[in-house]
Amino acid sequence: MSNLKIGLFGYGCVGQGLYEVLLKSKNIKAEISSICVKQKNKKRNIDTSIFSYNKWDILNNPDIDVVVELIDDAEEAFSIVSESLKRGKAVVTANKKMIAENFRALIQLQETYQTPVLYEAAVCGSIPIIRTLEEYYNTDYIQNISGIFNGTSNYILTQTQQQGKNYEEALHAAKIAGFAESNPTLDVEGFDSKFKLTILLNHTFGLSVLPKQVLNSGIQNLNKTDTLFATRFGYQIKLLAQAYKTDKGVAAFVLPHLLRNTHSFFHIYNEFNAVQVEGIFNNKQLLTGKGAGGFPTAAAVISDLSSLIKNYKYPYNKLKQNDLHLDNSETIAIYLRYNKKEIMNQLKFEKIYSQFEQENHTYCIGEISIKEIIKADINKNKEVFIASIELPLYQGSDLPVKTEQILSIH
Numbered sequence: 542m543s544n545l546k547i548g549l550f551g552y553g554c555v556g557q558g559l560y561e562v563l564l565k566s567k568n569i570k571a572e573i574s575s576i577c578v579k580q581k582n583k584k585r586n587i588d589t590s591i592f593s594y595n596k597w598d599i600l601n602n603p604d605i606d607v608v609v610e611l612i613d614d615a616e617e618a619f620s621i622v623s624e625s626l627k628r629g630k631a632v633v634t635a636n637k638k639m640i641a642e643n644f645r646a647l648i649q650l651q652e653t654y655q656t657p658v659l660y661e662a663a664v665c666g667s668i669p670i671i672r673t674l675e676e677y678y679n680t681d682y683i684q685n686i687s688g689i690f691n692g693t694s695n696y697i698l699t700q701t702q703q704q705g706k707n708y709e710e711a712l713h714a715a716k717i718a719g720f721a722e723s724n725p726t727l728d729v730e731g732f733d734s735k736f737k738l739t740i741l742l743n744h745t746f747g748l749s750v751l752p753k754q755v756l757n758s759g760i761q762n763l764n765k766t767d768t769l770f771a772t773r774f775g776y777q778i779k780l781l782a783q784a785y786k787t788d789k790g791v792a793a794f795v796l797p798h799l800l801r802n803t804h805s806f807f808h809i810y811n812e813f814n815a816v817q818v819e820g821i822f823n824n825k826q827l828l829t830g831k832g833a834g835g836f837p838t839a840a841a842v843i844s845d846l847s848s849l850i851k852n853y854k855y856p857y858n859k860l861k862q863n864d865l866h867l868d869n870s871e872t873i874a875i876y877l878r879y880n881k882k883e884i885m886n887q888l889k890f891e892k893i894y895s896q897f898e899q900e901n902h903t904y905c906i907g908e909i910s911i912k913e914i915i916k917a918d919i920n921k922n923k924e925v926f927i928a929s930i931e932l933p934l935y936q937g938s939d940l941p942v943k944t945e946q947i948l949s950i951h
């Protein structure tokens with residue numbers, strides 16, 4: 542494929558970034574022929590003759606060989622991608638929800654119509670993780686993959702913990718900067734990270750699951766007491782996605798984490814993302830870069846476009862190698878801050894290390910299985926903040942929890 546003619550869907554932050562970057566890029570033979578958008582009357586920053594308001598104008602245009610899909614609506618995005626592939630038009634997409642929810646169907650469509658879909662921009666913006674997993678880590682030696690997959694949450698956490706901003710102010714700034722989803726609950730409640738993790742499970746372990754099978758909780762209920770607790774004991778709170786091999790399969794979840802300053806992600810700030818891959822032989826490797834924003838995400842789209850020119854498609858190596866299952870029986874250590882004691886009856890802890898009760902801060906540190914947290918439907922409870930915590934607990938300090946007895950309830 543050469544001299545790509547692009548039909549672009551969506552002209553938001555990333556679409557505009559792509560338009561600008563393509564104008565400036567001398568090394569890629571690609572041009573945008575048409576841009577399909579929803580709103581006819583919206584003010585645009587370029588000549589409006591390039592816009593179309595009917596998706597079939599692009600899909601049925603024989604001169605367009607690649608569709609770049611950058612819209613919000615996952616269902617509509619899947620329809621656009623399917624119709625493009627049926628017409629032999631290769632696709633580049635950044636729509637993590639659409640990919641995560643339709644992963645197997647997308648593979649089937651690619652096989653049936655012998656037309657590729659590339660989506661490096663869907664996971665961690667500018668970080669080249671998908672092709673790295675497919676091409677560099679093309680064996681099944683990976684034990685663990687984890688990361689900061691959501692720029693908006695990381696931006697909010699940095700601004701609240703480092704800059705003393707309040708949550709609302711920080712979220713507003715993330716929206717203005719174009720990091721946040723149009724529905725930012727997807728960012729702050731960990732859904733966006735989970736979609737990305739679900740995609741990576743396929744490329745890391747050959748594990749195909751639906752996002753709804755994977756635990757996620759986010760920073761939406763984080764309050765001052767949690768931040769003070771973290772700061773006082775030398776932790777930083779980061780929203781992490783994690784997946785690792787267990788005896789029974791692969792444990793995978795998205796939760797805020799209380800990290801010590803020795804952790805690889807401790808110093809990843811603002812909209813930066815990071816991915817750490819840990820293998821049997823290579824030990825830990827860290828990739829970091831901007832995970833959100835128009836230009837960084839557009840850079841990943843451009844990289845996919847240049848791969849299409851070289852006829853690249855994902856080999857899906859791990860899907861052919863592995864037969865692993867999701868292991869939600871895995872036990873993890875958590876910090877749980879709550880207001881009402883009933884939550885302790887709902888959540889079946891395997892061990893409780895410490896419980897601390899004060900008028901304005903009641904918390905517990907213990908071990909619990911992933912499936913118990915899923916069962917308690919924790920996201921619905923506005924009075925609870927849950928985070929994975931790095932143990933051992935507070936060694937060598939005089940913290941209140943040290944005076945508590947370690948209780949075991951099983």
Ligand code: HSE
Nearest residue numbers: 691692693720722833
């Ligand atoms: N809303 C996403 C984020 C954009 O904040 O990371 C990039 O996927």
